[in-house]
Amino acid sequence: MKFAGRHVLAELHGVPAETLNDQPALRAALRDALTGAGATVLQLVAHQFSPRGLTLLAMLAESHASVHTWPDAGAAFVDVFTCGDAADPDRAVTLLAEALGARRVHRQSVPRGETGQVEEPMGAGLHRVWQVSEVLWSGHTGFQDVLIGRTAHGVTLFCDDERQSAEASQLVYHEALLVPALLLAPQVDQVLVIGSSEGVVSQLAVAAGARRVDHVDIDAECVRACARRLPYGYTPEALAAAERGDGPVHVHYADGWAYLAETDRRYDVVVVDLPDERPEDPAAQHNRLYGVDFLRRASSVLTDGGVLAGQAGCATLWRSETLLRSVERFGEVFATVLHYGSDEHEWSFLAGTHRAVEDPVRTVTARLPELPYRPVTLDADALRRGAVLPHATRRPR
Template sequence: MVAGPTCDGDDVLYRSYALPVTLRAGDGVQIEDAGAYAASYASVEFNGFPPLPTYFMNGTGPGAARAIVEELAPGLSRHWQVDEVICDVRTEFQELVIGRTAQGVALFSGGERQSTEFSQLVYHEALLVPAMLLADKIERVLVIGSGEGVVSQLAVAAGATHVDHVDIDRDAVRLCAEHLPYGYTVSELHRAESGLGPITVHYRDGWEFVERSTQAYDIVVVDLPDEGGVPAQHNRLYDADFLRMCRAIGGVVVSQAGCPTRWRNDSLRRSWRRFHETFCAVVYFGSDEHEWAFLCGMSGPVYQDPVALMAKRLPGLAYRPRTIDAGSLVGCTVAPKALRTFSNPKFR
């Protein structure tokens, strides 16, 4: 379908055309060269169809440099200079920007940096490696979120034979595969979408998938945008109810838990409390080269010294971490004092 590029494109939407195939729910539709009115119809929900991703090809769209201001805390923000905007899309669930920065190609969602070419491996290893070392085996892994696909790839490299990757945003996952130099390639994602290989991608709500799951997993990974104060559909996947559902199907449950800095630790304090209310044993891992902390909850056997266990298992891990060694396991597993001291007024 071609609409525009003038306002006459509005007329095209009122006409019908025979299609070579039958469209089904979830199929992609692309309106090429849409004018202002045609694009306005595509960007909102109408007649039961969800919004289509809208690309603005002008001075503020793909190709143009811009600054992205990331709010970190009240009165504190971080400015990202994006030298080239590769992709600027409003999906059904989020505002997505992929662009070139001083840290390489970077992914932003809702104005917040999600990953960069420069530091993504530091983040993803800090998320997954401790959980893999705590798990008694690494065969079946469930990944919720983490749309770049790196976590799924690392799990397979460590020996996982079955990875279910669940993400609600089909467009975001596909755009990441198309434009990011890390994570899934387009061909790898196509195979995963078809279930051809150890990774199967499911475009579903994480809560619904876990609630209906009848399968057990050695590791459950929850990797979502930070739990913010603004209402968002993913916030409920941080709740204790969801953690309990994950505990029921996972031997080790690991989640991105927030930032340990004093001025930005509200999410981490909430996650710390929920994990300790839900699991018999909790292991903290705060990345020493990134700003994020992660929590592992264990529903299986409780080990007297989980850090020693991780250090013992590290040499035998099939995947060789590039940013974590035995010293990291000792230093990064000590949580901030404010978290370790439950008498702190913050926890009352």
């Protein structure tokens, strides 16, 4: 048995007042509806209010159901929650509404437990609901809650309920993050990746000519779960080789801040790929890797002309705070900053270098034909379009 169930919340309207105050009739209607929907009623209790109104509670083998009536309004609140697949809570609400003669029914169904849905926070008072048809792996790693499951976008990675990548669009995301930086850098030989647990960026960097990629991630359990379950990025065999340092990719399970303090290597490109900044949650350990101090530390390991690229948030008006802050921070640290807004719409990326590049857009579009890696999801026109920062970032705050 999986820890999973379905919770149906409903309001019945247009029910005769006398029906909503008739305890024997309501008890019979609720029992029949639950039994007809496949549930097993263990006990049913009711309380009569004065001067009118009823509350009924049914204890089920599958969980519970309740009805709270408002005769003066001709309405009732109904709540049916069942675990497993034997009972159908939606069917129970339908049967009860028919028995009571309801004229209108408003309902919502909430999958709960190991399968069902993920509610991704998009902004204040706004969530996006992902239907998850199958959970492939889930757990708390010590750093974050991770879920890998099948959605309409294919196999999808969620960290703390935020979608990090999906089979259908992961290449759009990862090319948008890495390719502009590769094109802005004078050379691509040594690359450092901080975060990006899937391993796609490491593979793209090698395809673009990097002889060594150091991949630093604090969450070993997440990286290994991605290699086992995601159909993109590292395979288990490739990850095992990278953990041994056998080949161009070297995986280090460490805190990115600490790694930068200890390394004596210099990199042509540094990539910082983290979940979105969460200023509302001071305990989110990755927030510190968005600040100016971290950008300065990361830029200190760059070669002459090297480029730092980072996930910088979202341009959408109601969730653009991270992007607004990131543009200011990059502008404080780097002489040249190049923006790329991806075709996925939600994600913006910034690439910065201490070199003063007179026309960075012309530079990257001119170098595109020479890049050993051939991008699939962007071209010169996309680079020109994506370089335009949202209006909100170009006006004084």
